[in-house]
Amino acid sequence: MAKCHNWFHPQLALLDIYQYLQQASEWYLPHVSVDITIIGFQEGTLKVLLLDSGEKWTLPGGYIGKEESMNDAAVRVLEDRTGLTGQYLKLFQVFGDKSRNFKEDIREMFRQQGFEWKEDLWINDRYISMAYYALVDLDQVHPTGGKMNQPHAWHDLNDLPPMWMDHAQIAQGALEQLKRDITIEQISFNLLPEEFTMPQLHRLHETILDKKLERSRFQKKMLALNLFERLPKLKEDVPHRKPYLYRIKDADDH
Amino acid sequence: MAKCHNWFHPQLALLDIYQYLQQASEWYLPHVSVDITIIGFQEGTLKVLLLDSGEKWTLPGGYIGKEESMNDAAVRVLEDRTGLTGQYLKLFQVFGDKSRNFKEDIREMFRQQGFEWKEDLWINDRYISMAYYALVDLDQVHPTGGKMNQPHAWHDLNDLPPMWMDHAQIAQGALEQLKRDITIEQISFNLLPEEFTMPQLHRLHETILDKKLERSRFQKKMLALNLFERLPKLKEDVPHRKPYLYRIKDADDH
DNA sequence: TCAAAAGTGTTAAATATACACCCATGT
DNA sequence: ACATGGGTGTATATTTAACACTTTTGA
Numbered sequence: 001m002a003k004c005h006n007w008f009h010p011q012l013a014l015l016d017i018y019q020y021l022q023q024a025s026e027w028y029l030p031h032v033s034v035d036i037t038i039i040g041f042q043e044g045t046l047k048v049l050l051l052d053s054g055e056k057w058t059l060p061g062g063y064i065g066k067e068e069s070m071n072d073a074a075v076r077v078l079e080d081r082t083g084l085t086g087q088y089l090k091l092f093q094v095f096g097d098k099s100r101n102f103k104e105d106i107r108e109m110f111r112q113q114g115f116e117w118k119e120d121l122w123i124n125d126r127y128i129s130m131a132y133y134a135l136v137d138l139d140q141v142h143p144t145g146g147k148m149n150q151p152h153a154w155h156d157l158n159d160l161p162p163m164w165m166d167h168a169q170i171a172q173g174a175l176e177q178l179k180r181d182i183t184i185e186q187i188s189f190n191l192l193p194e195e196f197t198m199p200q201l202h203r204l205h206e207t208i209l210d211k212k213l214e215r216s217r218f219q220k221k222m223l224a225l226n227l228f229e230r231l232p233k234l235k236e237d238v239p240h241r242k243p244y245l246y247r248i249k250d251a252d253d254h
Numbered sequence: 255m256a257k258c259h260n261w262f263h264p265q266l267a268l269l270d271i272y273q274y275l276q277q278a279s280e281w282y283l284p285h286v287s288v289d290i291t292i293i294g295f296q297e298g299t300l301k302v303l304l305l306d307s308g309e310k311w312t313l314p315g316g317y318i319g320k321e322e323s324m325n326d327a328a329v330r331v332l333e334d335r336t337g338l339t340g341q342y343l344k345l346f347q348v349f350g351d352k353s354r355n356f357k358e359d360i361r362e363m364f365r366q367q368g369f370e371w372k373e374d375l376w377i378n379d380r381y382i383s384m385a386y387y388a389l390v391d392l393d394q395v396h397p398t399g400g401k402m403n404q405p406h407a408w409h410d411l412n413d414l415p416p417m418w419m420d421h422a423q424i425a426q427g428a429l430e431q432l433k434r435d436i437t438i439e440q441i442s443f444n445l446l447p448e449e450f451t452m453p454q455l456h457r458l459h460e461t462i463l464d465k466k467l468e469r470s471r472f473q474k475k476m477l478a479l480n481l482f483e484r485l486p487k488l489k490e491d492v493p494h495r496k497p498y499l500y501r502i503k504d505a506d507d508h
Numbered sequence: 509t510c511a512a513a514a515g516t517g518t519t520a521a522a523t524a525t526a527c528a529c530c531c532a533t534g535t
Numbered sequence: 536a537c538a539t540g541g542g543t544g545t546a547t548a549t550t551t552a553a554c555a556c557t558t559t560t561g562a
Binding site: 214216217221238239240241242 | 523524525526527528531532533534535
């Protein structure tokens with residue numbers, strides 16, 4: 001269920017790996033992968049969930065089953081990594097360059113892990129990546145590392161570590177798409193807890209767009225959308241005047 | 255070079271067809287196709303270039319070569335059909351449903367054409383469609399029917415004939431994307447001749463968005479963009495006062 | 509000379525912007 | 536009481552919308 005460059009785990013025996021690759025090439029569509037930029041928001045910065053693959057990091061990804069719809073594959077991969085369903089998830093771009101393969105990276109990884117590398121391995125193929133981004137409430141996520149229990153961590157989306165292939169570019173593309181999207185439709189609340197305050201939403205938008213937004217105007221514009229309903233006040237943990245809590249209005253009926 | 259359901263031509267001998275299918279499965283990535291909604295504008299209505307495949311019509315399409323970038327494949331298909339390069343061309347959606355195959359349609363077509371149908375034909379597979387739309391100056395296009403010289407025709411985009419599979423849905427999606435796109439970026443002029451008038455552009459936007467746009471405001475907004483430069487007047491063929499001609503300013507340098 | 513289409517201007521409404529003011533809370 | 540952050544109001548600028556007026560042209 002993991003991606004071409006994420007399928008292994010140190011504990012796996014040699015046999016298991018080649019067995020897994022054999023099975024995968026039977027179950028999945030060849031030459032097509034799904035990569036997800038899972039975005040969270042914590043302590044005033046945007047985070048992205050990455051997997052540790054040795055020297056470099058990768059986006060969580062997977063393949064599309066031969067009997068599986070593309071979107072279902074994306075939902076499956078996201079759930080596998082975060083344990084969450086029903087999250088905001090959107091295909092935002094397709095990376096289809098002919099030279100897009102992980103051959104050299106995989107060879108290096110095999111060398112590091114002491115596996116025998118073969119030219120005709122399924123995962124050496126050229127892949128078209130279906131690039132999704134997902135918005136999650138970071139505090140709700142308990143990353144599992146997927147079925148393979150891979151090492152993983154939240155990284156600053158604006159300060160990415162060395163990443164494989166074009167994965168840094170994909171994550172960057174996700175951020176740019178997110179910037180465009182929140183100026184048109186109201187989706188940003190997916191990054192916040194179910195109950196949130198306007199100052200929180202305000203800081204979130206400033207962080208995503210990376211620019212100052214006038215406080216008064218932002219609040220009025222958001223409330224004028226008539227999408228949120230006000231609840232009693234927020235108490236705990238805030239040092240000064242307690243802001244109102246809001247949540248999305250009638251999320252189910254429309 | 256043609257699409258799974260468009261690859262044949264009545265003149266082709268039986269041998270040629272199976273030979274072609276054999277070659278195609280060697281040259282192209284499996285399970286992935288490229289379909290293009292080629293949009294033109296004529297006599298106040300939006301047109302789309304369709305191929306005649308017997309009972310139903312299809313969008314022009316093709317496959318991605320194993321050594322070819324996805325976008326290059328789209329450019330190639332578009333040029334094959336229209337003889338044009340450098341047109342506005344954009345991936346707008348991916349259709350990845352698991353049940354997306356042409357099995358029954360192909361069987362019916364084979365029956366009509368008197369070919370022997372086989373269960374394991376390459377073209378019976380499930381396909382993920384990379385859906386592009388292209389904007390062309392209809393008067394510049396001399397549709398060739400592609401390398402296969404298939405029958406083809408311009409159809410009204412708002413009054414589509416019976417089409418294969420989800421091709422009507424794809425064309426509809428292209429139109430909806432175009433509506434969204436022209437409200438944000440100025441791309442509509444790609445549907446007009448190189449030199450055009452503001453009334454032409456005005457009618458074009460009204461047609462695409464399917465609603466009245468106030469004439470005065472539209473003209474001022476367009477000119478305020480500072481994207482067009484005014485030329486001498488349009489003469490011939492117009493019945494009343496002759497409008498100014500415009501063209502895009504500095505199309506090359508920016 | 510008149511109707512139709514094109515080009516431009518003028519005013520009112522709606523929105524965006526900037527900033528001011530008051531409220532609640534912890535120190 | 537005062538500094539900080541939150542909530543709201545008000546004056547101004549900008550943009551959008553509606554419509555009026557003038558010009559050109561063919562019938």
